[in-house]
Amino acid sequence: MSDAAGRWALEIDGLDVHYGRVHALRGLSLTVGEGEIITLLGNNGAGKTSTLATVSGVVRSTGGTVRAFGRDITKAKPWEIVGAGVVHVPEGRRIFSRLTVHENLQLGGYLVSDKAVVGRRIDEVYALLPRLAERRNQQGGNLSGGEQQMLAVGRALVAKPKLLMLDEPSMGLAPLVVTQIMKLIRQINADGTSVLLVEQNARAALKIAHRAYVVENGVITLQGAARELRRDSRVVEAYLGA
């Protein structure tokens, strides 16, 4: 949890993003404290994915600032942002389906020049996710949905993120697998990584998050401690069902 003296892993301040004439983010602000799990909730098209893609430098903002660990990364290149310890597990997993599981993991360590370090980290990922070790020489595309999600997370871990951003990791997965993924995220966080979790599955996300934000039409409309938002009638109605 963040405390008064704690530093911010991520500070997004007044972020604007335009896609042509579509104003996707309208002055969105949020923070992730070091060691926190923050979840960003919202419906399709509310601006969740845009927020993450902008932090990653893949989408360019038209206004506002993004700071990671005190450093301004608003205009940084995507690889500089990964180098700064901010790693993104994109929506739909986007593993390299014609590369092997092992090669996918190696790519996670692309920016690490000492390949022995990459090898050790891959071993750690295999220890954490034994299913991946069993399938290390298979093509990524042959994995099941849950395994692909594990691979996407494992691949990000090889980069040794200080802030891990996950975009809808539960999408399309069976409830049991969703539970596993959430457990994995909690474990990664317990090892000291800050987490920004974008989810449509608000119930699962609020269970593991410390704080939560709700985004609608590109602005934050609601925020607070996760356990309070779980009881907030507006959240219950809109995102948790009756």
Next chain:
Amino acid sequence: MTQLLWNGLFVGSFYALVALGYTMVYGIIRLLNFAHGDLYMLGAFVGFGVLSVAGGLATGLGFVALLIVMLIAMLVTGTAGLLLERVAYRPLRGAPRLSVLITAVGASFALEYGMRLVAGPNPEVYPVRLAGDPVNLLGARITIQQASLIVIAVLLMAGLQWLVMGTETGRAMRAISQDPTAALYMGINVDAVIARTFFIGSALAGAAGVMAGGYYGKIDFLMGFVIGLKAFTAAVIGGIGNVKGAMLGGLTLGLLESIGTHWIGGQWRDVFAFTFLIIFLTLRPTGILGERVTERV
């Protein structure tokens, strides 16, 4: 018959070297770089220029000189490919594919007629010919130099295969060819890797250009046009975007041409090659090694 096979292998290895650049560039940014054949032409002319300047030195050394010249030509064409990407293609990243394709055709003309301005419209005679004394090898007459050039071509291809399958850069290339955005999330400097791909592909074309100069003995500013089409054919036959496929496609096309023209006459060579392409594409549109896309979402 053995002679025909040798000739086919020889021409086929030119096709393969040029096809590799085609297929690599297509694989990584889905661009048919129509200026690629002209980099082969540029390589031949750079070799010609260097050999002319080095003059008397070269004639005595023959083969070794050709090797050194080949290296220089590879560096120059590689750099030219780098510039081409930077000036003509990178600004159009994200533009509609047709715009980029038209730019590629424009770049091709710019290279061809740029060379015409510099070197003039008349064919030049290559200062080094791979004549030598032919030896009898399995019933074919072939010079040691010719055989060595095939070996060099094979080494270049093996080196490329190693680069693509066994190195970090190759892994990044394959990743970008599948999903450039996801490659960005890995921290891959996509622009830098694409530039490297252009350099390598263009350098291979340059090497083939020098080899062709030494083999045919004559070069001109339009020599890249037909081989560009042939290499494109070879890349497609092999399965465009597939490195092994380009090698296989190049050798296949070279052998088919060599044997085909023996039967139906040299003037039908190009007709034969492109007819084969059409028939082949009808029967197997993905090429010899083309991937059948089976991806689970």
